[in-house]
Amino acid sequence: MLNFKNIAIRRGSRQLFSGASFTIHKGQKIGLTGANGAGKSSLFALLRGELHADEGEFSLPPNLEIAHVAQETPALSCSAIDYVLDGDQALRRLQAQLAAAEQAHDGLKLAELHAALEHAGGYTAQARASRLLNGLGFTSEQEARPVSSFSGGWRMRLNLAQALMCRSDVLLLDEPTNHLDLDAVIYLQDWLVKYPGTLLLISHDRDFLDAITDHIVHIEQGKAEIYTGNYSDFERMRAEKLAQQQSSFEKQQREIAHIQSFIDRFKAKATKARQAQSRIKALERMEIIAQAHVDSPFGFAFPPPKRMPNPLLKIEEADIGYGDKVVVKNASLSISPGDRIGLLGPNGAGKSSLIKVLSGQMPPLAGKLQSAQDLNIGYFAQHQLELLRLDESPLWHLQQLDKQATEKDLRNFLGGFDFRGDKVNEPVGPFSGGEKARLVLATLVYQNPNLLLLDEPTNHLDLEMRHALSVALQEYQGALVVVSHDRHLLRSVTDQLLLVAGGRLQPFDGDLDDYKQWLAEQKKGDEAAAGADSANNVSRKDQRKQDAERRQRLKPLLDAVKAAEAAVEKFHQQQRDLEELLADPAIYAEQYKEQLKQLLSRKSQIDSALEQAEMDWLAAEENLQQAE
Template identity: 60%
Template sequence: REFLDRVVTHIAHIEQQRIKLYTGNYSDFEIARAEHLANQQSAYQKQQSEIAHIRDFVNRFKAKATKAKQAQSRIKALERMEKIAPAHVDSPFHFSFFQPRRLTTPILALDKASVGYQQTPLIDNIKLHLAPGDRIGLLGPNGAGKSTLIKLIAGELEPLSGKRREGKDIVIGYFAQHQLEQLRPDESALKHLQRLDPMATEQDCRNFLGGFGFNGDTALEPVAPFSGGEKARLVLALLVYQRPALLLLDEPTNHLDLEMRLALTMALQEYEGALVVVSHDRYFLRNVTDDLWLVADGKAAAFEGDLDDYRQLRLGRETVNASADKSPAVNNGKKLDRQAAAQQRQKLQPLRNQVKKAEQVLDKQNAELAKIELQLADTTLYEAANKEKLKDLLQQQAATKAALEQAEMDWLEASEILENAETAEV
């Protein structure tokens, strides 16, 4: 998402065998599409009202000689009318994380642990305590050991030294790319879930899998021809079903499209267990993690900064490497400047964290409101049989709008405090 926002100027959106071109980046597209859907639904309802009026006229006057000609004219007008389709929203993913089967404090702990391969440590002296509600994103250059640390936490690797302790009877959900290839190619998504829970009814399994896009015959098809995205969705579905107390996600969004990424992001925001995630998707990291750890130079420790600070750190390191042959005086001056900048960022970091958390709440409320309003665009919702559901959604819409307004106030207040502090530093 952030990548698209930075590099594209148009979005070509394909839906219902049609393609529509939007001007702007992905964020602009989301806003424009929501407006387009709202306008389309309004035009559809207006046209339906006009059609009903014409049909009523025809039915009343087609048998009367004085009005028969007018009635025929109206019928021809109705036949020539270009029909407007109701607003249609492709949102096949709707799932949430269940309450974990068991939560302990800590869920898992690493005490002075080291991890590596063939008795050669890749990361030393790891001290990590994971409790319910912890949300950690792992940062670091490729090859530094992020995936290795995840494997240690998951129990797939034993510590070379130190201790790894996990809470009694906890369930760990571990997602990694290699697990996509461990699915049984000749079996269906339904069969995979039934093997996990033989006592569940077929309908319950189908209902659950439907939230991950495996509807109808798709749930019965063999996994072999599935795309990478479909396999990733199935692995995630199997993890969610097990109600884990600890979720370990190693590049979970690699094969997922943007709609599934958004669904996963929203579900994780309500998750009550502990989360450790590795991802190159900055939008995903910003919205599902509260803390960052840096894995680099054989160490893993809390990173006192945000993703923008980490980006500057990486750029700074690259600049230092590129200019290593320059004069010591120049390098020393730049080093002092970087140190001063780092000290200032560290001083302002608590305020930035407040702004970040306010932004996450704001994004969450915006996403929830968009989800509700897309549901309200479904024309079948306005049928008499769905009266109670419509009433419930309208109440949710009002409550979410109120929460959104409060979130905006909180964000503005936090941003103003940070801005004043930054001005004072200058």
């Protein structure tokens, strides 16, 4: 149990929260929410022993294994999979002790350590690490690459995998989805649902929180309170609580009326497509929890675009990629006013490349790109945060867009993005990632685009800002194309899904729940689901023929997997037999010295053979998955 009794935490002269009293029990999954700077990360630092409470008492059981994601990754020369294996510190300790015992020729100790290693799952650790890396988007080839060869975002994925590899009692995750695509988010969600320990999770992804957490600790106005249930349950409880405050009543009613009017308008023109129905449900849910966001510091809207040519933008038979590498072939897409498109697809399939072509950031390798004369694109991508002038202020950035605007009008506009008072004149350099993202979005909204192209717009944004962005995008009258791992945003603002996969761009006939199922079927090698192509209709006879050909084609690979599995089991059995012999104290008598030497030599050979067999098994599995 983690016990918090009247805890108060300060940062300098500022008190983050006080009087926090609650208990977190073994196996609970806790979501930590609150505005940026409220004290969530400080609570994590308290758990890790990096800071002490200014008031109150915090206690936890002794010898708890607490895992968290490192924020820095040194440029190491070790392989990615070895770096992840370092997360299992118990395994590494046993391996070090084993090496020392071998060096000392301590046979009794060797036998004890080999038994302990097997009990600790040491012989399957490599396979566990490989599965983690695969789930987080790494290929088998990347597993062997040195850590130093990866970019910052991929190194953060390695840090996450290392934390998950630890057999922890308590796991602390601070925004783990920030550097992940939707596929990896879904994998991580499924992993955390099964995690047997106690989880404390800071996240601004409400679908992610809903699927995993059973309690929410919310920090606001100097208080940290615990709520039973997931994030949606917390929102409803908070909405009911705030609805009872008369001072907020009128604003709440305006917010409810605003969302309800949009639902009514949307229902009148929505098709029966599953995406549209999903969006209606998302909007209706937003009406229920409108009160929970009544005190949000954010409030902005996209003004109606001045001109709306039809179509706005069109690509025909376009090849998309870099240099000689084509990632999407023969893509055609026409974007009209009012279109609200979400792009789905595996990591690296070409979603961001497609957005870049649509935005004019890079040309298609082949085919046509046609833009309307009055097209006004608002393009958001993470690299644009790096284009901000760090020595200039938010006010300066808006003044560059509109020299005629008064300072008062620009200040009022920036206030909707929570840049107020002296903040509007402060240099951007020291701003957090979330503040920089809000400023880029503010400049985008100010330019009144008629086509929005958004590539992961919610990275670094907290829950309140994500909610405000969702509300603003619902009423936006232009066209929208968005790539996002935030499923709530996709459900709320899109009514058409396109799939970028297998080098093709095609409609996705389903909603996000169907997409999760599609991903699962992809991993199983189900070609019918992977195609997601309604035009691919074949007769039963042809289907049987294709299935037979597929089985014949895969038979050598399936046989290789079975042979590898058999080899692993054989060496495991031999290893167990030898460990049983080595566990007999009599074998260490002086008269059996030569036999002991032979047994230890044989044990070393079997250990090496088992390790190679496990690697062969993984390789055979990988070959089979690629062929499927």
